[in-house]
Amino acid sequence: MRYLPLTADDRRAMLARIGAADVDALFRDVPKAALAPLSVFDLTDTKGELEVERILSQLAGKNIAAGAAPFFCGAGAYKHHVPSSVDHLIQRSEFLTSYTPYQPEIAQGTLQYLFEFQSQVALLTGMEVANASLYDGSTATAEAVLMAQRITKRGKAILSGGLHPHYAETVETVAGLFGPMVRSAVQPGKAEDLAALIDAETACVVVQSPDVFGLIRDLNPIAEAAHAKGALLIAVVTEVVSLGLLEPPGAQGADIVAAEGQSIGNGLNFGGPYVGLFAAREKFLRQMPGRLCGETVDAEGRRGYVLTLSTREQHIRREKATSNICTNSGLCTLAFTIHLSLLGEEGLTRLARINHAKASFLADRLAALPGVEIVTPAFFNEFTVKLPKPANAVVDALAAKGIIAGVPASRLMPHDKSVENLLILAATETNTDEDFAALTSALQEIL
Amino acid sequence: MSMNNQGRPTSSGEAGTTGLATISGDRGLDHEEKLIFELGHGAVGVDLPDVKISDRRLGGLRRKGAIGLPGLSEPEVVRHYVRLSRMNYAIDSGLYPLGSCTMKHNPRLNEKMARLPGFGDLHPLAPQSTAQGALELISQLMNWLTTLTGMPAVAMSPKAGAHGELCGLLAIRAAIESRGEKRPRILVPESAHGTNPATAAFAGFTVDEVPAKPNGHVDAEALKAKLGPDVAAIMLTNPNTCGLFEGEVKEIADAVHAAGAYFYCDGANFNAIAGKVRPGDLGVDAMHINLHKTFSTPHGGGGPGAGPVVLSERLASFAPIPLLVADGKGLRLIEDREAAPAGAKPFGRMCAFHGQMGMFVRALTYMLSHGRDGVRQASEDAVLSANYILASLKDVMSAPFGDGPCMHEALFDDSFLEGTGVTTLDFAKAMIDEGYHPMTMYFPLVVHGAMLIEPTESESKASLDRFIHVLHNLATEARAKKTERFAGAPHLAPRRRLDETAAARKPVLRYRPPDSLKAAAE
Numbered sequence: 001m002r003y004l005p006l007t008a009d010d011r012r013a014m015l016a017r018i019g020a021a022d023v024d025a026l027f028r029d030v031p032k033a034a035l036a037p038l039s040v041f042d043l044t045d046t047k048g049e050l051e052v053e054r055i056l057s058q059l060a061g062k063n064i065a066a067g068a069a070p071f072f073c074g075a076g077a078y079k080h081h082v083p084s085s086v087d088h089l090i091q092r093s094e095f096l097t098s099y100t101p102y103q104p105e106i107a108q109g110t111l112q113y114l115f116e117f118q119s120q121v122a123l124l125t126g127m128e129v130a131n132a133s134l135y136d137g138s139t140a141t142a143e144a145v146l147m148a149q150r151i152t153k154r155g156k157a158i159l160s161g162g163l164h165p166h167y168a169e170t171v172e173t174v175a176g177l178f179g180p181m182v183r184s185a186v187q188p189g190k191a192e193d194l195a196a197l198i199d200a201e202t203a204c205v206v207v208q209s210p211d212v213f214g215l216i217r218d219l220n221p222i223a224e225a226a227h228a229k230g231a232l233l234i235a236v237v238t239e240v241v242s243l244g245l246l247e248p249p250g251a252q253g254a255d256i257v258a259a260e261g262q263s264i265g266n267g268l269n270f271g272g273p274y275v276g277l278f279a280a281r282e283k284f285l286r287q288m289p290g291r292l293c294g295e296t297v298d299a300e301g302r303r304g305y306v307l308t309l310s311t312r313e314q315h316i317r318r319e320k321a322t323s324n325i326c327t328n329s330g331l332c333t334l335a336f337t338i339h340l341s342l343l344g345e346e347g348l349t350r351l352a353r354i355n356h357a358k359a360s361f362l363a364d365r366l367a368a369l370p371g372v373e374i375v376t377p378a379f380f381n382e383f384t385v386k387l388p389k390p391a392n393a394v395v396d397a398l399a400a401k402g403i404i405a406g407v408p409a410s411r412l413m414p415h416d417k418s419v420e421n422l423l424i425l426a427a428t429e430t431n432t433d434e435d436f437a438a439l440t441s442a443l444q445e446i447l
Numbered sequence: 448m449s450m451n452n453q454g455r456p457t458s459s460g461e462a463g464t465t466g467l468a469t470i471s472g473d474r475g476l477d478h479e480e481k482l483i484f485e486l487g488h489g490a491v492g493v494d495l496p497d498v499k500i501s502d503r504r505l506g507g508l509r510r511k512g513a514i515g516l517p518g519l520s521e522p523e524v525v526r527h528y529v530r531l532s533r534m535n536y537a538i539d540s541g542l543y544p545l546g547s548c549t550m551k552h553n554p555r556l557n558e559k560m561a562r563l564p565g566f567g568d569l570h571p572l573a574p575q576s577t578a579q580g581a582l583e584l585i586s587q588l589m590n591w592l593t594t595l596t597g598m599p600a601v602a603m604s605p606k607a608g609a610h611g612e613l614c615g616l617l618a619i620r621a622a623i624e625s626r627g628e629k630r631p632r633i634l635v636p637e638s639a640h641g642t643n644p645a646t647a648a649f650a651g652f653t654v655d656e657v658p659a660k661p662n663g664h665v666d667a668e669a670l671k672a673k674l675g676p677d678v679a680a681i682m683l684t685n686p687n688t689c690g691l692f693e694g695e696v697k698e699i700a701d702a703v704h705a706a707g708a709y710f711y712c713d714g715a716n717f718n719a720i721a722g723k724v725r726p727g728d729l730g731v732d733a734m735h736i737n738l739h740k741t742f743s744t745p746h747g748g749g750g751p752g753a754g755p756v757v758l759s760e761r762l763a764s765f766a767p768i769p770l771l772v773a774d775g776k777g778l779r780l781i782e783d784r785e786a787a788p789a790g791a792k793p794f795g796r797m798c799a800f801h802g803q804m805g806m807f808v809r810a811l812t813y814m815l816s817h818g819r820d821g822v823r824q825a826s827e828d829a830v831l832s833a834n835y836i837l838a839s840l841k842d843v844m845s846a847p848f849g850d851g852p853c854m855h856e857a858l859f860d861d862s863f864l865e866g867t868g869v870t871t872l873d874f875a876k877a878m879i880d881e882g883y884h885p886m887t888m889y890f891p892l893v894v895h896g897a898m899l900i901e902p903t904e905s906e907s908k909a910s911l912d913r914f915i916h917v918l919h920n921l922a923t924e925a926r927a928k929k930t931e932r933f934a935g936a937p938h939l940a941p942r943r944r945l946d947e948t949a950a951a952r953k954p955v956l957r958y959r960p961p962d963s964l965k966a967a968a969e
């Protein structure tokens with residue numbers, strides 16, 4: 001087996017040093033009946049690289065990659081162009097094959113990029129502090145609600161109807177153990193009266209902007225309403241490129257921001273791994289979950305970085321920790337931070353404007369089709385249209401023609417009849433005029 | 448030297464250096480590297496057109512102020528991260544003996560496969576008819592995981608080991624509620640990983656610690672005595688964090704089941720027994736599998752991981768959505784709890800979408816490459832290598848449980864350092880000067896000054912011999928009270944010991960431009 005360096009001679013010599021007759025003597029604490037012979041495992045035997053590559057390539061070949069078709073899916077994961085240097089750099093051995101930076105003297109590379117990442121996330125979201133990442137946007141949102149419950153010592157969370165339903169379910173699954181989770185009604189394309197739902201038991205209000213239908217939400221009035229009742233505003237962002245063009249949540253009164261960072265530096269990967277961004281007001285620092293990297297000096301006075309405030313964390317505090325999280329999303333944060341460094345201020349704002357221009361162009365084309373109505377008056381790069389027939393059938397019919405037309409709202413809200421005809425579409429810098437023409441003409445044929 | 452308002456230098460390389468002071472502050476191949484924010488000068492590392500847009504559809508929420516991001520060209524960005532990378536230790540550059548962490552070789556074929564466009568560029572909500580190959584891959588991986596563990600079901604969506612623990616405990620919680628019972632307590636051995644008690648609290652349980660016996664095994668009698676109608680589950684790591692197999696595991700499982708509770712096994716150390724022992728045969732009800740340990744998806748400086756959870760018959764129906772089912776048209780994801788097949792009662796959802804697909808591709812590639820025989824050989828080699836280290840060092844270092852064999856990691860304590868003035872920390876940091884990453888220190892907590900060494904199956908005998916030689920000599924010097932190389936070690940790393948107390952006392956968690964710091968100070 002090509003990955004195993006020990007030879008039969010080595011193994012014999014090592015057993016002799018140990019004083020064991022054979023390797024099974026080392027497994028002597030295992031009950032005899034539990035030692036399984038190889039034949040118990042109905043699985044294949046060792047294969048060479050060529051053979052494995054063939055098998056995996058065949059599986060991959062059965063899927064339609066986003067780049068292989070006119071493609072318009074969003075709803076929490078977005079197709080963007082990632083510069084070649086990003087993937088090259090994250091595959092450097094020193095980044096790819098290192099552990100969590102517990103030994104800072106020989107992990108300054110990881111620690112410094114985490115510090116830079118935290119700085120970038122704080123700037124993008126307009127918040128005071130950010131952590132070194134969580135698993136993804138949905139789990140970051142759940143952690144934000146738990147944090148709000150700890151801070152306010154209240155249980156209830158109000159979840160906007162525009163929050164991605166997968167996010168809402170993730171929040172309900174964990175934070176629902178500690179208080180009621182109240183979902184506001186779904187009203188595609190409209191703001192909702194969340195203020196009416198906030199009471200003295202409310203820990204937080206969770207609002208996504210742009211929301212799952214693509215609608216840009218004004219967080220200011222919600223923040224005011226929440227703060228008036230002693231509740232926190234948690235802002236959720238699933239398309240982080242939007243922050244290159246839109247007012248950041250921090251400027252709109254958000255107390256905690258939970259975001260999905262996949263759009264910058266990371267591929268679609270059928271849903272993971274992604275990178276959860278998590279930022280907050282500084283006064284809540286000690287209630288934050290996850291790793292934090294901080295600046296310090298070494299014994300010779302040189303600047304350096306360490307993991308810090310770890311008394312919040314599970315390996316020190318055990319059952320009193322702020323979260324059970326152990327890893328962050330290290331390599332995905334690296335991809336994020338490298339891509340954002342390449343973009344810089346000007347690149348990111350240009351990228352955001354291009355995304356909005358592409359989506360606006362597509363919206364205008366679709367709005368001209370008979371029976372098609374744009375539901376979201378204000379959007380970034382994603383919007384919702386109402387079709388004259390159920391959207392899932394339309395998406396399937398277009399998929400058969402090689403066009404991935406977007407996400408039917410019914411896939412995310414299967415029990416809500418009112419969204420049956422709604423289709424959520426995203427357009428990014430990767431979409432061409434040919435893509436738009438292909439979608440428009442194919443839709444026209446079907447409708 | 449300029450200082451910021453925390454009294455720390457505002458750039459690297461300004462303060463003391465050992466030996467020859469250079470003009471640049473760099474030393475040969477060791478480059479000091481500024482923060483990306485200090486390097487930015489308004490350049491751009493991508494070429495994108497400058498498109499004008501109207502505010503018509505922005506809801507009045509167009510960004511008013513600048514973001515504050517630095518601007519650099521591509522060559523500057525590449526150089527920055529290459530220089531940073533060179534300050535890191537990595538498994539590709541040397542033996543990485545972190546006990547409990549399993550730093551084994553990361554095959555590059557796995558990386559290549561994960562980047563095939565059919566996987567890497569596949570949208571999670573693309574029509575399922577266009578993602579059948581991805582679903583087939585998940586199905587194959589599920590088969591490997593259930594077959595290797597001898598368990599009937601597996602939940603794939605948890606995103607890391609701790610997330611898998613949470614998934615397992617939430618399934619247990621749902622199972623108990625479905626029986627109309629309330630069981631608030633979870634038993635956790637004191638040798639457990641910190642995530643175990645943290646997860647139990649996270650899932651709304653209280654934690655009750657079970658002591659370890661002097662021989663490093665969990666005290667089965669104490670554990671049985673704590674069982675009762677209020678106990679939901681035990682969380683047991685096996686092989687345990689002392690590197691020992693819990694031989695009484697079956698009796699413990701039987702007692703737990705007789706008390707109406709569930710057996711959660713922390714699968715962090717599955718890499719010692721994969722292909723040799725099936726946890727399903729030991730009475731396990733739920734166990735997460737760290738794909739980034741046993742199946743070698745890269746650790747990436749702290750993630751991303753993946754933590755699928757295998758489930759027993761008693762828990763399988765409570766697995767969270769999404770569920771993967773086969774029907775006439777092929778494979779299908781069920782993403783809605785109410786659409787679950789008859790008998791299934793999913794407790795909820797762990798995360799958006801379907802789990803760490805990128806890690807699934809890497810793990811299946813690893814499994815197909817190894818095969819069942821290679822997986823078994825890897826476990827045996829990992830155990831053999833750890834025992835080789837134990838046998839070679841136990842006379843000069845002190846091994847609290849060195850009388851018998853260990854599993855995949857060798858545990859030492861600090862009694863050999865007693866009276867030498869050298870601490871576990873000093874000893875471990877001296878390894879850095881010798882070109883090695885230190886072992887896991889001060890864990891497990893049940894051993895004083897613990898040093899946990901996990902060599903994995905990826906080291907050649909020559910590499911192990913060299914490592915043993917170095918540690919043998921270090922231990923001999925320490926015992927002889929030749930403490931010079933230990934005091935204040937490391938001496939030769941990119942940084943000396945860092946002031947963690949100062950970092951925590953006045954946290955500086957982000958870059959701030961010097962102007963704003965000056966303004967803040969005034």
